[in-house]
Amino acid sequence: xxxxxxxxxxxxxxxRGAKAKAGSYQHSRLAIDGxxxxxxxxxxxxxxxxxxxxxxxxxxxLFVVRNVANLVPPPTHDDRNLSTAAAIEFAVTGLxxxxxxxxxxxxxxxxxxxxxxxxxxxxxxxxxRWMNWLPKTVHDDAHNHAHDHDFHxxxxxxxxxxxxxxxxxxxxxxxxxxxxxxMLYDYVRxxxxxxxxxxxxxxxxxxxxxxxxxxxxTKVFHWTDGVDFK
Ligand SMILES: [Zn+2]
Numbered sequence: 001x002x003x004x005x006x007x008x009x010x011x012x013x014x015x016r017g018a019k020a021k022a023g024s025y026q027h028s029r030l031a032i033d034g035x036x037x038x039x040x041x042x043x044x045x046x047x048x049x050x051x052x053x054x055x056x057x058x059x060x061x062l063f064v065v066r067n068v069a070n071l072v073p074p075p076t077h078d079d080r081n082l083s084t085a086a087a088i089e090f091a092v093t094g095l096x097x098x099x100x101x102x103x104x105x106x107x108x109x110x111x112x113x114x115x116x117x118x119x120x121x122x123x124x125x126x127x128x129r130w131m132n133w134l135p136k137t138v139h140d141d142a143h144n145h146a147h148d149h150d151f152h153x154x155x156x157x158x159x160x161x162x163x164x165x166x167x168x169x170x171x172x173x174x175x176x177x178x179x180x181x182x183m184l185y186d187y188v189r190x191x192x193x194x195x196x197x198x199x200x201x202x203x204x205x206x207x208x209x210x211x212x213x214x215x216x217x218t219k220v221f222h223w224t225d226g227v228d229f230k
Contacts, residue, residue: 030060037063040091042084042178043103044070044110048206051103063091069110070102072178073133075185081133085185092187098197100182104175105204111171138177142169148220175201176219
């Protein structure tokens with residue numbers, strides 16, 4: 001008990017205090033009614049990219065699975081990658097979510113590892129092996145979309161350095177790949193085809209606090225401040 005992180009104990013104390021002050025204990029209702037989230041978010045483990053904070057989401061409203069670089073590997077017939085697949089399966093077939101959002105982000109360490117090892121040198125590290133789920137074709141896709149953000153949506157010329165630009169292009173290509181891979185899961189594809197499920201890609205700029213949402217047709221990411229969404 002004494003070794004439990006003090007930071008977490010203080011945070012929990014604050015959490016309990018805020019709940020008591022509000023005069024209601026939302027979790028007791030959630031425990032009785034069960035969870036009915038409408039959105040599955042597939043996000044990175046990165047501590048700077050917290051879906052519940054970014055989307056101001058209350059407990060029970062987002063079903064979240066996090067892994068390194070927010071990857072959705074294609075379905076397999078062996079026991080690899082069951083964690084992410086199990087979360088997707090439960091969200092779609094058990095909770096009947098209406099949306100799946102792949103949330104990528106700037107300065108992703110997993111993507112950086114993949115970009116810096118584009119030659120595919122063998123490594124025994126778990127991160128390197130996990131990032132092998134990102135196919136080499138994402139680098140071609142990133143190249144094809146390399147000029148997507150030469151201009152901001154409002155016409156402002158972006159001044160990102162080429163270094164950032166290179167990683168960002170692959171971060172976005174990885175999100176496109178994950179959204180494509182979702183369609184390889186039978187229950188996801190059926191949900192989309194029957195109009196019960198919609199897939200989305202998004203990218204969070206940590207430094208600027210910006211959210212970019214992928215256009216479903218062009219696959220290009222556009223900046224949004226959320227105002228246009230009702
Ligand atoms: Zn990341």
